[in-house]
Structures are given as C-alpha cells and as structure tokens.
Amino acid sequence: GAGVSQTPSNKVTEKGKYVELRCDPISGHTALYWYRQSLGQGPEFLIYFQGTGAADDSGLPNDRFFAVRPEGSVSTLKIQRTERGDSAVYLCASSFFSGGAGTDTQYFGPGTRLTVL
Amino acid sequence: LAKTTQPISMDSYEGQEVNITCSHNNIATNDYITWYQQFPSQGPRFIIQGYKTKVTNEVASLFIPADRKSSTLSLPRVSLSDTAVYYCLVVRGSTLGRLYFGRGTQLTVWP
Numbered sequence: 001g002a003g004v005s006q007t008p009s010n011k012v013t014e015k016g017k018y019v020e021l022r023c024d025p026i027s028g029h030t031a032l033y034w035y036r037q038s039l040g041q042g043p044e045f046l047i048y049f050q051g052t053g054a055a056d057d058s059g060l061p062n063d064r065f066f067a068v069r070p071e072g073s074v075s076t077l078k079i080q081r082t083e084r085g086d087s088a089v090y091l092c093a094s095s096f097f098s099g100g101a102g103t104d105t106q107y108f109g110p111g112t113r114l115t116v117l
Numbered sequence: 118l119a120k121t122t123q124p125i126s127m128d129s130y131e132g133q134e135v136n137i138t139c140s141h142n143n144i145a146t147n148d149y150i151t152w153y154q155q156f157p158s159q160g161p162r163f164i165i166q167g168y169k170t171k172v173t174n175e176v177a178s179l180f181i182p183a184d185r186k187s188s189t190l191s192l193p194r195v196s197l198s199d200t201a202v203y204y205c206l207v208v209r210g211s212t213l214g215r216l217y218f219g220r221g222t223q224l225t226v227w228p
Contacts, residue, residue, distance in 0.1 A: 059215065093160070095213070103211075103212075104212075
C-alpha cells in the first residue's frame with residue numbers, strides 16, 4: 001500500500017518568509033511524528049500527534065514552529081519568519097499501535113528539504 | 118531511555134558479512150532494541166527489532182546477549198546497495214513516543 005508522503009519534496013525560501021510542509025500518513029495510522037535532520041546528524045524529534053491532538057511538542061525549537069492535524073490524518077508543519085538555521089530535511093513518520101506488548105513501529109516519509117536563503 | 122553508542126563508520130566489501138555492534142548499558146526492562154536503515158535522500162526505514170537472544174528476518178539478524186547491554190546487527194553477504202547509515206535505537210515498549218536517533222553508523226560497501 002501507499003507509504004507516508006510529504007510535499008513538497010524541496011522548498012527554497014528567503015529568510016523571514018512563512019512556509020508550510022505537508023505530511024500524508026499511512027491510512028489508518030493514528031500517530032504522526034515530525035522530525036528534522038541536519039546534514040550528518042540523525043533525525044531530531046519535533047512533535048507528535050495521537051489523533052488530532054499534540055501529545056508531545058517538547059521538541060519544537062521555538063514559537064516560530066507550529067504543527068496541526070485537524071482531522072487526525074494529514075498534518076502540516078508551519079514555520080514563521082524562517083531563519084537560515086531552519087534549513088534541514090523535515091521528516092514525517094506515522095504509526096499504528098494498539099497497546100500491549102511490543103513497540104510502535106514508525107514508518108518514515110522521504111522528507112522535505114527546506115533551504116532558507 | 119538508554120543512550121546508544123555505535124561506530125561512526127565501517128567499510129566492507131561485497132559478499133562479506135558485516136556486524137555492527139551497539140552498546141546500551143542502561144537499557145531498562147521494558148525497552149527494545151531497534152535498528153533503522155537510511156539511504157541518502159530517503160527517510161529511515163525500520164529493519165529489525167528484538168528484546169533478547171536472536172531475531173532474524175529477510176534483511177538482517179539481531180543478536181542480543183543475556184545482559185542486553187549491547188546488541189549486534191548482522192548483515193549477511195552485503196552488496197553495494199547496502200551502503201547506508203544504520204541507526205541503533207532503544208525504544209520503550211507498550212507506549213507511543215519519540216525515537217531518539219544518534220549519528221548512526223555509515224556503512225560503505227566497496228566492489
């Protein structure tokens with residue numbers, strides 16, 4: 001079936017502009033995660049949703065970053081007043097975990113490469 | 118969650134077996150060891166997970182000793198297409214939550 005999709009695949013913007021990054025999770029997955037990855041580093045957690053609500057947003061670096069998931073499916077990561085330091089690959093992942101033993105396996109999308117000039 | 122330590126890089130040749138060891142000294146009772154693989158310009162991909170002893174799937178094997186303070190990812194007969202970054206993670210069981218990635222191990226397979 002279809003995996004996690006992210007749009008756009010690449011986004012180039014100017015310092016100070018507003019950007020939106022979209023994530024379409026795997027159908028039926030209730031949890032959705034955002035990470036960002038800088039060159040040579042592992043992905044760094046930003047926020048995750050369980051359903052429509054943000055269950056943990058402690059990874060958002062500051063109040064310029066905001067994410068929504070209004071209907072419990074598609075999510076949008078919004079970045080205001082972009083800075084050059086925001087340049088990175090933004091990854092989305094989704095999972096379905098019904099509880100019990102084991103863990104939730106997160107399935108990642110291909111990412112959006114954001115470049116702030 | 119327990120911090121993981123793994124080599125920054127490894128080199129191998131096609132057809133060889135590759136073993137990547139990860140240490141996680143402070144692993145808790147309810148934690149699992151999980152490995153992800155990441156190719157350039159792609160998101161990480163889950164490859165294997167285990168709790169103890171040995172787990173094998175079509176991609177790799179995972180060996181976990183009784184004390185669970187370390188684990189070894191084994192890739193049999195690697196090919197050029199196995200060149201990637203491999204991440205070892207400790208994941209808490211029975212709950213949702215973030216994944217903690219380190220820098221991973223860059224495996225380069227040479228012809």
